[in-house]
Amino acid sequence: xxxxxxxxxxxxxxxxxxxxxxxxxxxxxxxxxxxxxxxxxxxxxxxx
Numbered sequence: 745x746x747x748x749x750x751x752x753x754x755x756x757x758x759x760x761x762x763x764x765x766x767x768x769x770x771x772x773x774x775x776x777x778x779x780x781x782x783x784x785x786x787x788x789x790x791x792x
Contacts, residue, residue: 745769757786 749769758764764782765775 753782757790
């Protein structure tokens with residue numbers, strides 16, 4: 745992942761695969777492969 749993509753994820757803090765898929769740099773392949781793991785990390789970062 746590019747730094748700009750990671751920064752966008754940290755800014756947006758997506759709560760769903762649809763929201764994550766809207767982040768620039770997250771295409772269908774990355775969403776399929778990493779989506780659930782990224783969302784789990786975002787939830788941890790939020791303290792949920």
